[in-house]
Amino acid sequence: MLNDLLRTQDGVITLEQAYASGLSLPAVQRRVQSGNWMRCSRGVYFVDDRPFTNAARVRAAVWGYGERATASGLAAAWWHGLTRFAPDVVDVTMPRTGHGRCHEKTRLRRRDLDPSDVASVRGLRVTARPLTILEAAIKRRGGIELMDGALQHDIELRELWRAQLRNKGRYGSPAARILLQAAGDGARSAAERVLVKLLREAGITGWRTNHPVGGYKVDVGFPVQQIAIETDGWAFHSDQDAFQVDRRRQNDLSLLGWQVLRFTWLDLTEYPQRVIATIRRAISVREQSPRDRPRAEITGGGR
Template sequence: MEPDDAPGGAPSGLHLPDPWPGFDHACRERHGVADPELALAHGVAVQRFHDRTAREGWSRARPGIRLHPHVNDSVQQRLLVVTVSTGGLAAASRDTAAWLHGLQRYPPDRPSVAVVHSCRATSYRDVSVHRARWLTADDIVEVQRVPTLSIRAMLLSSVRAPADRQRARLIDVLHLGLVTPAEILALLDATGPVPGKDTLRRLCEELGPLLIESIFQDDVARTLAGLGYPAENSTHRIDTVDGMGLTCDVALLPWRIALEPEGDAFHRSRHQRRLDRRRIAAYAGTDWVPVPIDWRDWLEDRDHVLDAIDAAIAAQRRRGIGVDHLPPRRS
């Protein structure tokens, strides 16, 4: 063992385990990002950290920040370089936080980090930095070893996004039970002036009382309502003879028609398709008529979907259901 490679601070005559392997393992788990604080936490002296990382060819990302030579570059690594080097509160934000939380499939082209206003932080590679006066330690959680805004703080950081994108994201987090409208509103109440936060407040107040399972369901209900169909923008409970009951996504109550939007992401596996068939079969014991709506048909052949809905309405009216309610007329 070379002199500068000996465990630092060990009394003469004692043979303590070398702390470097533990530090090396921790660095690999942290996407290859190391700094003197991580070294000290694992018993490696700061001077030894600098000497050995230089000798082994660790790249210098920022002053004091070294990258492990055997860990590949990643979005998480770049985010950590920024958050570790700020010296203050910093966390992945906006769509980047949504990606880390599993709310979107791919990271954004330009990942972002939010920092407190007093921090002296700069961008690194493709990672941008924006300041958030409202940011506190309570707004930050660790996801995939990366400091990340909590769900409600992530929503607040995204208030400059178009309202329809905010609506879709809010529907997802509410349906998954990741946050409640009351928790979001409490953060908004505790936050000073933030441009755009009134839009998030309005969306919370609108969507909070509703039970919406997906943005596809929301789009179907809102579009039909705009065309004159009495579509409920919330799930609806239907009683069945076995007492189990059904919950349909979008109900046309006057004619007892249950619209079932079927997105590709939720109806792909054999198990999911089997559950769908069981749901459709359960309607046989009721006077409701299910109308499945395929996501691709809705996007590419909407007239076909609307024709199917109109045909179901006509059939129900022939059975005497909803005869007092005229269906909307489409051009």
């Protein structure tokens, strides 16, 4: 029974679990004194006959705060399989009335979680996937991609909103709300507004919004250089029909002699410098290439 428990718990065991497996306190102490067991924190041990893996480290860190402690933030995201790498510092949430000081290489937050925001995954209490996604998305670079990927698979936007509303006062709540609003149905318009802001801040002129080209209106057009910039919202909004329409539109614009650049919400918000550099390069190349196209006189900034 003890071996089975240790195998499923990454070699980590609590004192209560050791008692339930038939060990007495002196028996546990003998194992620690002999070096077979390593004490991780009060009442939490690691059986030192196997590698101390990231899973063991996260489990021991959470259990060190007691049975009501919950892995949260990036630790929970990794435990759920939402991120590839385990964080160096383990985020732990415990009730406001809980006792215990912060342990080394952990980050403790005290707040009472709704039961629907807690899940048990491989025997460890972790924040449920919706709340985990919200917290992880604002803690790491590429958090938007993490949220968008979850929305493309097994999470619905309304689930994230419900978790957000249940936890309005938590750390990072305003930033998560902004992400959720951006992920709404108006995401494409929001992406266009971000693009316009980037162009103005970069001092790039000669562009027009909603510029008509061949029966279409491109999000941002450079009439002189014949560059069309199209923005996409979040990938989870896309479907096969929309994909086909966008590609047909792009082909038609290309046949009219326009270069089409596409940027996603992720590009615009996470990699704005890369976006501006790409636009500047496209403008430079088009201005250096002689073409038989009309060159309208453009003055001032975009509009």
